[in-house]
Amino acid sequence: MKKPIVEVLVSSEKRRNMLLLLLDGPKEMETILNSLKTNRTALLPQIKILKESHLISKYEDIYKLITIGKLIVEEMIVFLEITNMFGExxxxxxxxxxxxxxxxxxxxxxxxxxxxxxxxxxxxxxxxxxxxxxxxxxxxxxxxxxxxxxxxxxxxxxxxxxxxxxxxxxxxxxxxxxxxxxxxxxxxxxxxxxxxxxxxxxxxxxxxxxxxxxxxxxxxxxxxxxxxxxxxxxxxxxxxxxxxxxxxxxxxxxxxxxxxx
The missing domain is CATH 3.30.870.10 (Endonuclease Chain A)
Structure with a gap:
């Protein structure tokens, strides 16, 4: 059963950080791993969830946000800014x-x-x-x-x-x-x-x-x-x-x- 989009976004820091990273444009796996300071084994399960949720796509070893993913991540940034400001x-x-x-x-x-x-x-x-x-x-x-x-x-x-x-x-x-x-x-x-x-x-x-x-x-x-x-x-x-x-x-x-x- 697929996770609700809200859960996909907020329940994993790795998923959230990967989406934010891809908002700047497509990235190779090695670049993603270095930026997130993680390894392939730890990240692959999160990538699987993002792909199943139709937020990202893969071509060879390059990952990118699809259109729906880009729209959602842009709104997620607004949400994060609000929670950071009023939370802190x-x-x-x-x-x-x-x-x-x-x-x-x-x-x-x-x-x-x-x-x-x-x-x-x-x-x-x-x-x-x-x-x-x-x-x-x-x-x-x-x-x-x-x-x-x-x-x-x-x-x-x-x-x-x-x-x-x-x-x-x-x-x-x-x-x-x-x-x-x-x-x-x-x-x-x-x-x-x-x-x-x-x-x-x-x-x-x-x-x-x-x-x-x-x-x-x-x-x-x-x-x-x-x-x-x-x-x-x-x-x-x-x-x-x-x-x-x-x-x-x-x-x-x-x-x-x-x-x-």
Whole structure:
């Protein structure tokens, strides 16, 4: 009796790895054995199952995916990306709110690659962010969405524009009001320079902060209970940076430019 396709794909790492290898094109048996670090005796039973399931074919000593196999393996990669992303980070993503991410970008989340979940000691929260800021001074761009205000925001933004960095900031309405009340002169100076793009997001922001710089995305999320904590999520793959630009643009289009105060 033939195994169900799902069982063929998930119950054997050798079968799964062979299918992924053949997605790049036909391979000779010797190449397959070397790539999978196995021997013919161990692999032949798995090959038999793949052939019986009409996923691969053989000509002489060369194996390749047939059309059905190629379609299934391409979808399997999507599944593996999803399980890797949410499996490795389920303790964080499962306890934090991510529904604010637009559906099309949420589907792309597994393509961002691995991420680091970092615990920041409560007393060092701003110091840890300052260290991240200092490392990002030389970035070509700095895109930020935030519901918090760093105590040295003025000095940092001035240094960024002195370095020629493209800076765009989206504040929540609450933070915008706080800046106008507590830091009016500093903020007016930044606006008058006209080298930073400031915006106000008029709705409730459903995450703590988002920063996209040359080298990484720095994300702080609310918990499912709507609380902020001392954890942040870092991505640094090229795919994550493009994803981050799309997310920032999504929120920028819903925000109101700050031209003057």
């Amino acid at each position: 980070n389920r303790d964080y993503l499962g306890t934090h709110f991510i529904d604010f991410i637009p559906t099309d970008l949420l589907k792309k989340l597994p393509q961002l690659g691995s991420c680091n979940i970092i615990d920041i000691p409560i007393g060092d929260l701003f110091d840890a962010e300052k260290d991240f800021f200092e490392k990002a001074i030389m970035s070509k761009y700095w895109f930020q969405i935030t519901s918090t205000l760093h105590p040295v925001f003025h000095e940092f933004y001035v240094e960024m524009i002195d370095q020629g960095t493209d800076v765009s900031i989206i504040f929540t309405q609450e933070i915008y009001e706080k800046i106008k009340h507590d830091y009016y002169d500093d903020f007016k100076e930044l606006i008058d320079i006209k080298l930073i793009s400031f915006y106000v997001y008029p709705k409730d922001l459903e995450f703590v902060s988002f920063i996209l710089a040359d080298q990484s995305i720095n994300f702080r999320l609310f918990t499912q209970e709507g609380e902020s904590d001392n954890k942040k999520m870092l991505f640094s793959s090229p795919a994550s940076l493009e994803w981050g630009k799309e997310l920032f643009e999504y929120y920028r289009q819903q925000s109101i430019p700050i031209i003057e105060i």
